[in-house]
Structure formats: structure tokens, C-alpha cells
Amino acid sequence: METAWYFLIALMLAVYVVLDGFDFGAGILHLFVARNDEERRTVLGAIGPVWDGNEVWLLAGGGVLVYAFPKAYAAGFSGFYMPLMMALWLLILRGISIELRSHEAHPLWRSFWDGVFAFSSTLMSVVLGAALGNVIRGVPLTAEGYFAGPLFTDFLPGPHAGVLDWYTVLVGVFAVLTLAAHGAVYLAWKTQGPVHIRSARAGRILWPAVAVLGVGVTAATAVVQPRLYPSLVARPWTWALALGIAVSLGVVLAAARRNRELPAFLGSCGFIAFLLAATAAGMHPNLLVSTLDPAFSLTITNAAAGEVSLRIGFVWWSLAMLLAVGYFAYLFYSFRGKVTVDTRGAGY
Amino acid sequence: MDALAWHRFQFAFTVTYHYLFPQLTMGLALLIVVLKGVALRRGDPLWHDAARFWGRIFGLNFAMGVVTGIPMEFQFGTNWARFSSHTGGVIGLTLAMEGMFAFFAESAFLGLFLFGEKRLSPRGHMVAAVMLFLGAWLSGWFIIVTNAFMQHPAGYTVAPDGALHLSDFWAYMLNPWAVWQYAHNMTASVITSAFVMAAVGAFYTLAGRHREHAAIFLRVGVVAGLVACILVLFPTGDQHGKLVARHQPAALAAMEGKFESGQRAELALIGQPDVKNRRLENPVVVPGILSFLAYGSFGATVVGLNDIPEDQWPDSVELLYYAYHMMAGLGTLFILVMGTAAVLLWRRRLEASRPMLWVLMLAFPFPYIATTAGWMSAELGRQPWLVYGILRTVDGTSPTVSGGNAAFSTLGFMGLYLVLGVVFLYLVLRQIGHGPAAAEPAH
Numbered sequence: 069m070e071t072a073w074y075f076l077i078a079l080m081l082a083v084y085v086v087l088d089g090f091d092f093g094a095g096i097l098h099l100f101v102a103r104n105d106e107e108r109r110t111v112l113g114a115i116g117p118v119w120d121g122n123e124v125w126l127l128a129g130g131g132v133l134v135y136a137f138p139k140a141y142a143a144g145f146s147g148f149y150m151p152l153m154m155a156l157w158l159l160i161l162r163g164i165s166i167e168l169r170s171h172e173a174h175p176l177w178r179s180f181w182d183g184v185f186a187f188s189s190t191l192m193s194v195v196l197g198a199a200l201g202n203v204i205r206g207v208p209l210t211a212e213g214y215f216a217g218p219l220f221t222d223f224l225p226g227p228h229a230g231v232l233d234w235y236t237v238l239v240g241v242f243a244v245l246t247l248a249a250h251g252a253v254y255l256a257w258k259t260q261g262p263v264h265i266r267s268a269r270a271g272r273i274l275w276p277a278v279a280v281l282g283v284g285v286t287a288a289t290a291v292v293q294p295r296l297y298p299s300l301v302a303r304p305w306t307w308a309l310a311l312g313i314a315v316s317l318g319v320v321l322a323a324a325r326r327n328r329e330l331p332a333f334l335g336s337c338g339f340i341a342f343l344l345a346a347t348a349a350g351m352h353p354n355l356l357v358s359t360l361d362p363a364f365s366l367t368i369t370n371a372a373a374g375e376v377s378l379r380i381g382f383v384w385w386s387l388a389m390l391l392a393v394g395y396f397a398y399l400f401y402s403f404r405g406k407v408t409v410d411t412r413g414a415g416y
Numbered sequence: 417m418d419a420l421a422w423h424r425f426q427f428a429f430t431v432t433y434h435y436l437f438p439q440l441t442m443g444l445a446l447l448i449v450v451l452k453g454v455a456l457r458r459g460d461p462l463w464h465d466a467a468r469f470w471g472r473i474f475g476l477n478f479a480m481g482v483v484t485g486i487p488m489e490f491q492f493g494t495n496w497a498r499f500s501s502h503t504g505g506v507i508g509l510t511l512a513m514e515g516m517f518a519f520f521a522e523s524a525f526l527g528l529f530l531f532g533e534k535r536l537s538p539r540g541h542m543v544a545a546v547m548l549f550l551g552a553w554l555s556g557w558f559i560i561v562t563n564a565f566m567q568h569p570a571g572y573t574v575a576p577d578g579a580l581h582l583s584d585f586w587a588y589m590l591n592p593w594a595v596w597q598y599a600h601n602m603t604a605s606v607i608t609s610a611f612v613m614a615a616v617g618a619f620y621t622l623a624g625r626h627r628e629h630a631a632i633f634l635r636v637g638v639v640a641g642l643v644a645c646i647l648v649l650f651p652t653g654d655q656h657g658k659l660v661a662r663h664q665p666a667a668l669a670a671m672e673g674k675f676e677s678g679q680r681a682e683l684a685l686i687g688q689p690d691v692k693n694r695r696l697e698n699p700v701v702v703p704g705i706l707s708f709l710a711y712g713s714f715g716a717t718v719v720g721l722n723d724i725p726e727d728q729w730p731d732s733v734e735l736l737y738y739a740y741h742m743m744a745g746l747g748t749l750f751i752l753v754m755g756t757a758a759v760l761l762w763r764r765r766l767e768a769s770r771p772m773l774w775v776l777m778l779a780f781p782f783p784y785i786a787t788t789a790g791w792m793s794a795e796l797g798r799q800p801w802l803v804y805g806i807l808r809t810v811d812g813t814s815p816t817v818s819g820g821n822a823a824f825s826t827l828g829f830m831g832l833y834l835v836l837g838v839v840f841l842y843l844v845l846r847q848i849g850h851g852p853a854a855a856e857p858a859h
Contacts, residue, residue, distance in 0.1 A: 134492070138501055403532075
């Protein structure tokens with residue numbers, strides 16, 4: 069039962085990265101693929117109606133983490149205090165920049181919020197990547213079940229690493245690259261005209277870079293977390309996930325080159341989803357690994373909530389998820405097709 | 417200030433600032449459904465304009481609510497880790513359900529409501545408005561149930577390691593405290609939105625602009641306002657107060673400035689609490705009423721702070737006393753304001769009564785103050801408990817987060833929120849300045 073909740077939380081966080089990932093990607097690329105007001109409104113119009121719902125997957129996933137593994141939530145969030153505070157401020161700035169940017173006609177106002185949108189999206193992508201790096205590497209959890217993570221110590225991923233060391237920064241950079249590439253194929257799919265052309269070109273440049281850096285990150289991960297790959301190898305069913313990563317990457321690389329917009333986007337979604345799924349499968353049953361002593365790690369067994377709660381959860385979670393998928397299908401369907409910008413009216 | 421004080425202050429500041437927005441969002445979601453309903457039934461373009469105008473304000477307000485709300489979910493973990501670890505097995509349920517049920521609905525339908533008017537049929541757009549309303553009010557329900565558990569724990573057991581686990585889903589969800597707290601809180605939210613709508617209507621009328629739309633705003637605002645002002649006192653406020661009297665006697669004593677226990681306990685209307693000398697200065701009291709209100713009988717004994725051990729006192733008696741008196745005092749004034757306006761409205765004399773319009777225009781900040789004061793009463797009254805009778809506030813903080821880190825993040829939030837507040841006010845005032853003239857739907 070604990071494994072089921074581990075899987076559901078991993079699923080929700082993976083969906084979050086796939087969905088909000090293209091919002092961040094659009095932000096990273098915003099100043100590059102959109103050069104005038106109409107083009108900027110096109111980019112914002114492509115993510116405008118959906119970014120908030122996409123972000124909810126983080127909150128809902130986080131909420132389910134509190135629900136199923138409260139001790140891990142408590143330890144993780146208090147231990148990563150400073151990075152989380154900064155993440156919160158970045159999320160606030162990102163959201164506000166999207167919502168307020170076109171409310172005022174003055175060009176300086178719009179340029180300012182365009183800049184905030186790009187800055188917050190880029191930095192948040194680094195944060196997400198570094199967060200993943202920390203989860204993979206482990207943190208200095210003590211016997212009391214808490215840890216204190218300074219932002220950095222000596223940038224080496226030893227037992228007393230800070231939140232930022234060379235490995236987590238590397239994963240952060242990889243995240244920026246990947247989410248930018250993901251955003252590029254999304255924008256290529258949803259836009260037309262100059263924004264489409266520039267986004268498609270960005271995708272053709274970025275995806276090969278993702279492939280190359282991905283190899284590097286994979287190797288670095290083997291060094292920093294020696295238990296991850298043996299854990300995957302020992303569970304043959306996870307090899308399908310590794311295959312999924314490779315196939316998705318192949319699909320997006322091929323489709324991007326041939327301007328097959330939707331297959332490229334779907335390949336990109338698959339790449340991110342399979343990558344996160346494989347990571348989650350490899351880390352199982354650990355939620356937070358202790359770099360001080362494996363006995364101090366928080367696992368799905370020692371961090372779980374009560375049985376009654378976990379069992380009831382399957383009922384309401386399934387109902388809620390069914391409804392949510394319904395809403396999202398309706399929402400995305402209602403805003404299907406290429407973005408058109410009404411520059412006279414209010415809105416994005 | 418020690419680390420505990422910073423954690424408390426940060427949470428208090430961020431949640432107070434956050435709630436400035438949902439209290440308008442939730443009430444306005446209901447009023448927009450009313451406006452759209454009338455518009456659809458009558459086919460009246462004025463009511464459509466009205467719905468669209470308030471929809472634009474709603475969008476701005478909702479965005480602020482979202483971005484300031486995310487820190488709240490995170491803050492249980494970042495600053496109150498021992499609380500989360502200890503009680504997450506219970507309150508995690510409603511925190512998760514809020515995200516899963518309410519937030520998904522709100523965020524999906526917000527996009528459809530704000531930007532889908534041209535893409536959807538009139539009925540489809542109405543559905544979006546109704547779903548927004550339901551999503552917002554459902555959000556409120558889950559949060560209230562969480563707070564109600566902290567005020568009056570229900571539906572839990574204690575696990576061998578001391579953590580709290582959920583034992584009874586319905587006992588937790590339908591906590592009697594939650595039912596009345598929710599009714600009281602949502603009614604207050606309608607008051608906030610009613611006063612804001614009436615204020616804008618009053619402003620336009622006084623300025624001689626958008627008169628027809630202003631008449632709609634005044635009518636909807638005053639009628640909704642009057643109904644809500646009465647309900648917030650009776651039965652919701654009264655029943656909520658009786659729960660406090662029964663289950664949190666120390667809170668009641670501090671709220672009322674009662675040091676001496678006794679039957680036929682008097683209700684203090686004004687008076688400054690002098691905690692060191694355990695008395696009220698220059699009190700103006702109504703004899704016997706407190707016993708009657710709190711327990712239903714003049715002969716009932718109200719326990720004073722003198723007979724409660726000091727380690728069970730709320731730690732800011734003065735602040736709690738004033739918060740409660742401000743809320744109750746303002747609530748009384750609201751009834752007078754909306755009552756008078758309603759009589760004038762009924763007599764078709766409201767639009768010509770400039771003094772009343774001035775009052776309505778200037779009154780809109782006060783529901784915000786009253787709501788904040790009400791929440792301060794609830795949270796201060798619960799002290800020294802974080803979960804009443806089970807976990808003290810001092811034992812709930814994050815053990816590895818230093819006061820320095822908490823101070824840094826608090827200052828960061830205060831600075832960011834100051835800037836956001838200025839930007840928000842600028843945009844809303846500009847929106848009001850533009851007015852509800854027959855503007856095209858946005859998309």
C-alpha cells in the first residue's frame with residue numbers, strides 16, 4: 069500500500085514537470101523566440117489559460133505527500149528551507165508576471181514583466197533540477213529524522229553536502245536545457261508565424277544538446293549515487309522505462325527535424341515522464357536518503373501515515389483524479405489549435 | 417525575537433496577507449453567479465457588462481490569492497515540521513483533498529471563465545462561473561476542516577510513536593466545530609464582496625458615471641450585504657461563540673477580558689485589559705448577558721482567567737481581547753450600515769442619498785479588518801495550543817531552521833508582498849477607473 073502511494077506521488081510530480089515544464093520552457097525561451105509585443109502575447113497566450121492548472125499538480129502532489137508520508141514532508145521541507153523559500157518567491161514572480169503583464173499598455177511595464185517571466189522561469193528550472201539532484205544524492209538526515217541543508221558547503225557531494233554541489237548544479241543546468249527544449253516543441257505546436265519558426269529552430273538545437281548532456285548526467289549520477297543503477301538493473305520491469313527514455317528521445321529528435329509538431333511534443337513529454345519514472349523506480353523504497361547513515365534514511369515504511377488513512381485515500385484520490393482529468397481534457401480541448409492574439413482586448 | 421517568534425510571525429503575516437484575497441474571491445464568485453444568472457434570464461446587456469466587469473476584478477484578485485496561497489501549503493513543512501510530522505497523518509487528508517478537488521476545478525474553470533466567453537456557449541460560460549464558485553467554496557471547506565481539527569481535534573487516534581493518525585473519516589470531516597466555523601467564515605466572505613461591490617456602485621453614483629451599472633452594483637451589494645451581515649451574527653457567530661465557550665474556556669475569558677469567575681457574568685462592551693493587575697480599565701458592561709450568550713442561561717458560570725492556570729492562558733490576552741472586540745464591534749456596525757442602505761434602497765431613495773453613498777464607498781476596507789480580527793481571535797484564542805489539548809505551539813516548530821533563516825524569509829515575504837500589493841491596487845483601481853462600459857469579451 070505504501071508502494072502504491074509512492075507510485076501515485078511520483079506520477080503526480082512527473083505530470084507536474086511535464087505540464088508546468090512547458091510553461092517554464094516558454095519562459096526560458098520567451099525573450100528569444102518573441103521579439104515584439106504581438107509575439108510576446110502569442111507566447112503568453114499559448115500557456116495563459118493552462119499554466120495555473122499545470123502548477124496545481126505541484127500543490128496536489130505536495131498535498132498527497134503530506135497525506136501519505138508526513139514525516140518525509142516535514143523533514144524535506146524544513147531541511148530544504150532556504151531553497152524552498154526562494155522557489156516560492158520564484159513561483160510567485162512567475163505567476164504574477166504572466167497574469168499582470170498585459171494589463172497595462174505601457175511598453176516599459178510589459179518589458180519589465182517579460183523580463184521577470186523569463187528570469188523566474190529559468191531560475192525555477194534550475195531549482196527543480198537541483199531538487200531532483202538532492203533527492204538522488206541524499207541529504208544529511210540524522211537519527212532524529214531531520215536535517216539542515218545550507219545552500220552550499222564545499223560544492224562536493226560528500227556526506228555534508230549543501231543543497232548546491234557540482235552534481236546538483238549539473239542536474240539543474242540539465243533541467244534548464246530539457247525544459248527549454250520541451251517548451252520549444254510545445255510553442256512550435258501551439259503557435260504560427262515567427263514565434264513558431266524560432267521555437268522550432270530552438271527545438272532542433274536544444275534536443276541534441278539534451279541528449280549529449282543527458283549522457284554526462286547519467287554518468288555523474290552513477291558516481292554520486294552508486295545504488296541507483298544496480299537497483300534498476302535488479303528490477304527487470306524498470307528496463308521498459310529506460311527503453312521509454314531512449315525511444316522518446318529518438319521520437320523527439322526525429323520529429324523536430326521533420327517539423328512534425330505534435331509527435332515532437334509527445335516525444336518530449338514521454339522523455340521527461342520516463343526519466344522521472346525511472347529515477348523514482350530506482351530510488352524506491354527511499355523517500356529521502358541519508359548521506360550520514362543509511363539507517364537514518366526516510367523510507368515509505370518509516371515515514372508513512374496510518375493505515376486507515378492510506379486505505380481511504382484510494383477512494384477519494386481516484387474520484388478526484390477522474391474529475392481532474394475530465395476538467396483538463398475539457399480545458400485543453402476548448403483552447404485547442406494555434407494561439408490567436410486579440411491585441412485589442414484585455415488578457416494575455 | 418527567538419526562532420519561535422519568527423516562525424509564528426511569518427505564518428501570521430503570510431496567512432493574513434493571503435486571506436485578504438480569497439475572502440473577496442469566494443464572495444465575489446457567488447455574486448458573479450448571481451449577476452450572470454440574472455443576465456442570462458433577462459438577456460439584459462447591463463447585467464452581462466456587470467458580470468464581465470467583476471470577472472476582470474475577480475481574475476486579478478484570484479491570481480494574487482493563488483500566488484500568496486502556495487507559500488501556505490509549503491509553510492507547514494518548512495516552518496512547522498514537528499507539527500506536520502505529528503499531525504500530517506490527519507490533516508494531510510484535507511490539505512491533499514483541497515489540491516485534488518478544489519484547486520484543479522478552480523484553475524481549469526478560471527481559464528475558461530476569463531478567456532472562454534467567446535469560445536463557449538452562454539450556458540457553458542455560466543457553467544464555468546458556477547464551477548469557479550463551487551471550487552472556491554470547496555477550498556474553503558477543506559481549509560476550515562483543517563483549522564477546526566486544530567481547534568477541536570476529532571476523528572483521530574494516537575499511534576505508538578505518538579503521531580496522530582486518522583481513525584474516522586466522517587468524524588474528522590464533519591467536525592461540528594468545522595460546520596459552524598465554515599458557515600461563519602463564508603458568510604463573512606460574502607460580506608466582504610458585498611461591501612466592495614456596493615462601494616464601487618456608490619463611487620460611480622457619487623461621481624455621476626456608469627449610473628445604470630452602478631444601480632446594479634448597489635442593489636446586489638446591499639441585498640447580499642444585509643443578508644450576510646445578519647447571518648454572520650446569528651446563527652453562525654452565535655453558535656461558533658458557544659463552541660468556544662464550551663471547549664475553549666480560557667479563550668472565552670481572554671476574549672471577554674474576564675478575570676473574575678461568576679454567574680450572571682457581564683459582557684464588556686469597552687474597556688482596556690490590564691493583565692498585570694487582572695482587571696479591565698474603564699469598563700462599560702451589560703450585566704448577565706455573557707452567561708446567557710455563552711451558555712444559554714443567566715445562572716451559568718463563566719470561568720475567569722484568575723481560575724485558570726497561567727500556562728493555559730492564551731499568550732497575548734490583550735491582542736486577543738482587542739481582535740475579538742474589533743470583529744464584534746465592526747460586525748454590529750455593518751448591520752447598521754447595510755440595514756440603513758437596504759431601507760433606502762427599498763424606498764428607491766438610495767441613489768439620491770449622498771451621505772449614505774459616502775458611507776458605503778468608504779466602508780469597504782472594514783470587512784477586511786473585521787475578518788482579519790476574527791481570524792486573529794481564532795488563532796490567538798487557541799494558544800498556547802497548536803492542536804488544542806494535544807500539541808503546544810512551542811513544540812511544533814522546525815527543529816533545524818534557525819531564527820536567522822526564518823527572519824530572512826519573513827523579510828523577503830514582507831518586501832515581495834508590499835510590491836505585489838502596490839501593483840495589485842494600481843491595476844484594480846485602474847480597472848475601476850475604466851468602468852464596466854460595454855467592453856468586448858477578452859477572448
